[in-house]
Amino acid sequence: xxxxxxxxxxxxxxxxxxxxxxxxxxxxxxxxxxxxxxxxxxxxxxxxxxxxxxxxxxxxxxxxxxxxxxxxxxxxxxxxxxxxxxxxxxxxxxxxxxxxxxxxxxxxxxxxxxxxxxxxxxxxxxxxxxxxxxxxxxxxxxxxxxxxxxxxxxxxxxxxxxxxxxxxxxxxxxxxxxxxxxxxxxxxxxxxxxxxxxxxxxxxxxxxxxxxxxxxxxxxxxxxxxxxxxxxxxxxxxxxxxxxxxxxxxxxxx
Numbered sequence: 001x002x003x004x005x006x007x008x009x010x011x012x013x014x015x016x017x018x019x020x021x022x023x024x025x026x027x028x029x030x031x032x033x034x035x036x037x038x039x040x041x042x043x044x045x046x047x048x049x050x051x052x053x054x055x056x057x058x059x060x061x062x063x064x065x066x067x068x069x070x071x072x073x074x075x076x077x078x079x080x081x082x083x084x085x086x087x088x089x090x091x092x093x094x095x096x097x098x099x100x101x102x103x104x105x106x107x108x109x110x111x112x113x114x115x116x117x118x119x120x121x122x123x124x125x126x127x128x129x130x131x132x133x134x135x136x137x138x139x140x141x142x143x144x145x146x147x148x149x150x151x152x153x154x155x156x157x158x159x160x161x162x163x164x165x166x167x168x169x170x171x172x173x174x175x176x177x178x179x180x181x182x183x184x185x186x187x188x189x190x191x192x193x194x195x196x197x198x199x200x201x202x203x204x205x206x207x208x209x210x211x212x213x214x215x216x217x218x219x220x221x222x223x224x225x226x227x228x229x230x231x232x233x234x235x236x237x238x239x240x241x242x243x244x245x246x247x248x249x250x251x252x253x254x
Contacts, residue, residue, distance in 0.1 A: 007088035010173040016180020058151040059133040072104035075229035080105035112160040114153035123148035183211030
């Protein structure tokens with residue numbers, strides 16, 4: 001067991017936190033993968049086989065994200081407030097490829113599955129912001145080459161980003177919170193087990209309904225993200241005010 005930093009928090013977020021902002025989840029009955037096959041648009045093989053189709057899919061989702069109607073919700077705002085007011089480190093690890101956490105004010109953030117509003121050059125490796133449509137003949141702003149541009153997203157069969165940083169944070173936290181995740185996408189679904197194996201951290205699931213890994217959490221709250229997340233953040237900030245020196249003990253005696 002690793003002795004956790006006395007007040008470090010890691011928050012994992014999934015599609016459930018952005019659903020109330022108007023973005024589709026991926027694995028719900030009416031989610032993205034019910035409408036289009038993973039193998040058609042979300043693998044390196046799909047991109048090699050039909051790059052136009054893959055670009056069309058991500059261009060559509062990028063345009064949706066840029067609509068003025070898609071804005072951060074109360075759950076995003078609460079996590080930004082937690083980062084701003086918490087007397088210690090708060091790291092948000094998100095599986096989401098939208099920018100709603102940033103727009104809400106979060107700064108200490110890892111997009112483990114990439115970002116809609118960035119692109120990557122397969123030729124030179126450059127990654128940079130991009131808000132327009134992307135096409136097969138789009139030129140890289142770094143090397144000038146064409147034919148090598150792709151969405152900066154992690155496709156099935158590819159390694160998620162910044163895993164070394166994520167695991168180091170998990171092994172040093174006093175609290176691990178999972179928000180809006182299904183619990184069936186690895187490696188993120190295994191984070192709670194990793195925390196339990198290597199630390200004495202408290203673990204909490206905040207979700208619309210129990211995830212596949214719900215039994216692994218020491219505590220759970222179920223309901224809409226815009227309701228349960230702000231309420232939980234309010235509790236955490238109150239606890240810190242009462243006993244910042246021993247946050248974990250304060251958590252357990254609630």
